[in-house]
Amino acid sequence: MRFLDIVSMSFGNLFRQFRRILPAIIGVTLSATLAFSVIISGYTATHILTQQILGQGSLREIIVTVDQNANFSQNASQPQAITDSQISSWKSIPHVLAAYPDLQLNITASAEGEGIFILLMNQPDKSELKLLQGTWPQNNQILVPDKGLLNKQDQPIDGSSILGKTVLLNIPNPNSAMNYQQVPVTVSGIYARQTDVLLNPLGFGIAYTNLSFMKNLVQQNQNSPQTSYQLATVIADSSQNVGGIESKISNQNFSAESILNQISGLNARVQSVMAIGLAIGLFILLLVALSIGNLLITHLTQDEQKGTK
Secondary structure, three states, rough: OOOHHHHHHHHHHHHHHHHHHHHHEEEHHHHHHHHHHHHHHHHHHHHHHHHHHHHOOOEEEEEEOOOOHHHHHOOOOOOEEHHHHHHHHHHOOOOEEEEEEEOOOEEEEEEOEEEEEEEEOOOOOHEEEEEEEEEEEEEEEEEEOOOOOOEEEOEOOOOHHHOOEEEEEEEEEEEEEEEEEEEEEEEEEEEOOOOOEOOOOOOEEEEOHHHHHHHHHHHHHHOOOOEEEEEEEEEEOOOOHHHHHHHHHHOOEEEEEHHHHHHHHHHHHHHHHHHHHHHHHHHOOOOOOOOHHHHHHHHHHHHHHHHOO
């Protein structure tokens, strides 16, 4: 009897004993499904999270924060902080296009009697925003998103409906949670972020104003001069120069993290999870292959013995 005939007969015997090979078939199916799911899920998660990260900034941005470890090692009476002079020094680093503190206020406002929620921040680098209508904000002016503003009933507000109109910002009084100082501003323009409409964690649209006016509002909110900051943004002239700038700032005992590094770290973590999932899938597949191979060898041996008789 030819070898191929013996193999064909052995496979036929295997499939006739369906109950014995059923666990092997289930194992092959599960391992293949697991491996395929891990690969698809990994790439999908990477794409979604990368888009979310890019929605918070560009690949040229470096987010600088106060290094808490450095503060812990220093005299507690003189904690490290980001100052205007420190930010000015970062502007002198080669390939730095811009540097500015990040100030924000989560406030309510009213436009034509309708209450709206706003996260107000100082304007970022203009290349990160696309001006759709109007002009960039000056003092007593704000730039609102084309989408993302919500009223107190959680209904969306079209940015163009309040373009050129006066909005009253309700700045909380630091001495009383029930009192607000109303600051009138004009909506000077409407923007769309280059990557996506940016929302804060609460889902409110972000409105922007210039840095000097933002400092005044924060000072009114805190009832003290704004002399130091906890967060700043540094913009590189290209993504290729981000790493060098990030390293120089980190050497000054500040924590510097770029969007590019966040994406790289995310990819590394996702790839680790994918590798573990694939290893598990391949291990299961190996066990199943050994099981099928053992059954096949057993039947081949039996068929050969029958053939010799």
